[in-house]
Amino acid sequence: MSRSVIDSTPAATDSSVSAPETRIPLPPRRRRRRSPLAYWLILPAVLLELLVHLIPMVLGVWIAFISLNQLTLTNWVNAPFVGLQNFMNGLDPNSSIGQAFFATIGRTLLYTVLVVGFSWTLGMAAAVFLNSKFRGRALLRTFFLVPYALPAYVGTIAWAFMFNNRDGAINQVLVDTMGLFDGDRPFWLLGDNAFGAMVIVNVWQLWPFAFLMLMAALQNVPNDVYEAAALDGASLWQQFRTITLPMVQPANGVLLLVMSLWTFNQFNVPFVLFGATSPESATLISPLIYQNSFGSWNFGLGGAMSVLLLLVLLVASAFYIRMVLPKGKNND
Amino acid sequence: MNKQFKLFASVTAVAAMTIGLSACASSDSGAGSERITYWASNQGESLTVDEEVLTESLDRFTEETGVEVDLEVISWTDLYNRILTAVTSGDGPDVLNIGNTWAVTLQQTGAFDPVEGDLLEAVGGADRFLAPSWATTGAEGETPTSVPIYGQAYSMYYNTALFADAGITTAPTTWDELVTTAKALTKDTDGDGTIDQWGVTHAGASVTQNAHQGFIRGVQNGGSTFDSDGQGTFDSAEQVAGATQFVNLMAVDKVMAPSDAELTQEAMGVTNLIDGKAGIIFSQSPLKNFASRDFTDWAVAPMPLNEAGDTGDKATESFVAGINLSVFKNSDNKEGAYSLMNWLTSDAEQAQLNDAYSSLPVVDAAYDDERFQTDVIKQKQDTLANHALPMPLVPEEGQMETLVGTALKNLFAQAATGTVTEADVQDALTDANNQMLAAQ
Numbered sequence: 001m002s003r004s005v006i007d008s009t010p011a012a013t014d015s016s017v018s019a020p021e022t023r024i025p026l027p028p029r030r031r032r033r034r035s036p037l038a039y040w041l042i043l044p045a046v047l048l049e050l051l052v053h054l055i056p057m058v059l060g061v062w063i064a065f066i067s068l069n070q071l072t073l074t075n076w077v078n079a080p081f082v083g084l085q086n087f088m089n090g091l092d093p094n095s096s097i098g099q100a101f102f103a104t105i106g107r108t109l110l111y112t113v114l115v116v117g118f119s120w121t122l123g124m125a126a127a128v129f130l131n132s133k134f135r136g137r138a139l140l141r142t143f144f145l146v147p148y149a150l151p152a153y154v155g156t157i158a159w160a161f162m163f164n165n166r167d168g169a170i171n172q173v174l175v176d177t178m179g180l181f182d183g184d185r186p187f188w189l190l191g192d193n194a195f196g197a198m199v200i201v202n203v204w205q206l207w208p209f210a211f212l213m214l215m216a217a218l219q220n221v222p223n224d225v226y227e228a229a230a231l232d233g234a235s236l237w238q239q240f241r242t243i244t245l246p247m248v249q250p251a252n253g254v255l256l257l258v259m260s261l262w263t264f265n266q267f268n269v270p271f272v273l274f275g276a277t278s279p280e281s282a283t284l285i286s287p288l289i290y291q292n293s294f295g296s297w298n299f300g301l302g303g304a305m306s307v308l309l310l311l312v313l314l315v316a317s318a319f320y321i322r323m324v325l326p327k328g329k330n331n332d
Numbered sequence: 333m334n335k336q337f338k339l340f341a342s343v344t345a346v347a348a349m350t351i352g353l354s355a356c357a358s359s360d361s362g363a364g365s366e367r368i369t370y371w372a373s374n375q376g377e378s379l380t381v382d383e384e385v386l387t388e389s390l391d392r393f394t395e396e397t398g399v400e401v402d403l404e405v406i407s408w409t410d411l412y413n414r415i416l417t418a419v420t421s422g423d424g425p426d427v428l429n430i431g432n433t434w435a436v437t438l439q440q441t442g443a444f445d446p447v448e449g450d451l452l453e454a455v456g457g458a459d460r461f462l463a464p465s466w467a468t469t470g471a472e473g474e475t476p477t478s479v480p481i482y483g484q485a486y487s488m489y490y491n492t493a494l495f496a497d498a499g500i501t502t503a504p505t506t507w508d509e510l511v512t513t514a515k516a517l518t519k520d521t522d523g524d525g526t527i528d529q530w531g532v533t534h535a536g537a538s539v540t541q542n543a544h545q546g547f548i549r550g551v552q553n554g555g556s557t558f559d560s561d562g563q564g565t566f567d568s569a570e571q572v573a574g575a576t577q578f579v580n581l582m583a584v585d586k587v588m589a590p591s592d593a594e595l596t597q598e599a600m601g602v603t604n605l606i607d608g609k610a611g612i613i614f615s616q617s618p619l620k621n622f623a624s625r626d627f628t629d630w631a632v633a634p635m636p637l638n639e640a641g642d643t644g645d646k647a648t649e650s651f652v653a654g655i656n657l658s659v660f661k662n663s664d665n666k667e668g669a670y671s672l673m674n675w676l677t678s679d680a681e682q683a684q685l686n687d688a689y690s691s692l693p694v695v696d697a698a699y700d701d702e703r704f705q706t707d708v709i710k711q712k713q714d715t716l717a718n719h720a721l722p723m724p725l726v727p728e729e730g731q732m733e734t735l736v737g738t739a740l741k742n743l744f745a746q747a748a749t750g751t752v753t754e755a756d757v758q759d760a761l762t763d764a765n766n767q768m769l770a771a772q
Binding site: 095166185187191193276277296 | 412416419420422438443525589591593727731734745748749763766768
């Protein structure tokens, strides 16, 4: 490879120019050289990335195609290959496993829409509210972030105590103090109510993240734009719709994608609230995969469900990134 | 792609595969030193109590043999998955406790040393042990892969003060008597229109407790959870009848608090008994909890039978409960591991440890110790020796416990929030049975 030198003289073919040749040497422009050193420097990081992410993912896909149970567990490398059998078991709509799988996918979608929707709405409302200056703003900002700062398990365990039927704080307030439900103490963690309880806990944990991201995005919206809009008679709602939303759209797009992926894969909240097996109304896809893998030692089926989940999320994410996220030269 | 990148990619791929595969291979656990690792299950009131009890015993062991032991007490919620991970990776302790109902399932993994030759000699042969406990060490006809360490059996514990208040003088001996007694105990004591004292308490959200009671009630009704070919029969008429009886305590008889459907641990039910919120509990070992609360108003009786005069398997009061010990096949200090097996099953340590945990020794000789001459111990010993059946000795036992226990957990939840019919019980158990078939 040779370094290039910029030649400032006219083209050599221009014979009409008779002036003495004046070559002004310019500082050489450094062209990026492919130095091997760069590769070797990132080698440890790439190795770790492969070990931590890629190899487990490939193994997970492989498990979906083998019969992995207690008989084959110790020698799992040689577990028999069963082709698509695990997928057929998991996807057969006539079997109880297949029915549970499809019902759970639908329930998880609804759960994701509700949790992300409520979290985003709360986060946006709080961010807009705290974007204007007033006394005590810093205190409120800190206060709002507490659920996000608390370890997820601690917060969820506290909610499990509060939702307890006999001694929980929620029934104490609603039934004992306010006299609701005709004195009947509702079960919040059993039956159909369990789904709602799980949505509440997840929204409580997630909305401060939306608040934090949107608040950061709002800092970049210049005040002049709002002032100009106000002078032109735009209402607060119009300002929000036509200024705020479009100007935070890049951050918003990424935020919704990340929150949706987290929520769709949610495992901790149901596991801490309900234990290893959730009530049917509150069974999400990740706990279902756990139940099938560890409850019945059917790791092949669990692997097949994981692969299907991966495919669904990959397609949905790719579609979203293509259609919704802003196109720039770096992310197109 | 230039040469540099190709070289880099090749080296990276080879290195990652090498590291990955070497991580998949077996690992060390002490490098042949005089140090071994022991995973103990939680037997006392807390993990700390277990550490104290076992450290005392293991210190004596180290003094005698020179082998040092790294002890880790693992809670029941984590133990199964920890063992599973150890089995998969080959990286586990030298010696470990397992629930004896898992013995056959774990035996099939091939991860534990068979109890024969030097290991059998180290524990002094099978004849030293109580026959019912030894029967839980592996599948019938196969070389065992575990050895009993603690014995347990279900009994019926009741609050004598509540019985006296209700004018009840004798413990129920049949299921019908149990329901009648429990109805007499169920009442609104403070007159606020809400029942605050219940006949029976049970951890309805505990998969394990449910599976145990499902098994006992099914056997008493003449059923079994597996047929002779090892196929699941969770949904047989007898199993359904037994499970229905049990769920009906809450759903129909209304003698169990609906809030019990949220109890995840047996200890929560024991607390109900101590606090006078319930009169009866089926339990293996609540004595330490009673002692820690200075609770003395209790008595113990055999579990009620389905009908008076039942004999044979129908007279089963408990499954052969207990904990077994296994040696991990990958242990590189077999000598130290076998010494520990010898120590923990010795007559003296059996008496010491089982007294500390209020459990039953699994070797005959330990019962000569005066600490095991009490009425409670004699009652439990009689149940274990004469009225207990091992849980099914098939590889799928572990899955059965999870599936049947979960089905009952869901039925209790349904009973707490609505109604449960026998058809619901049938559907739930059929569904559990189908899941087992799909997994095979």
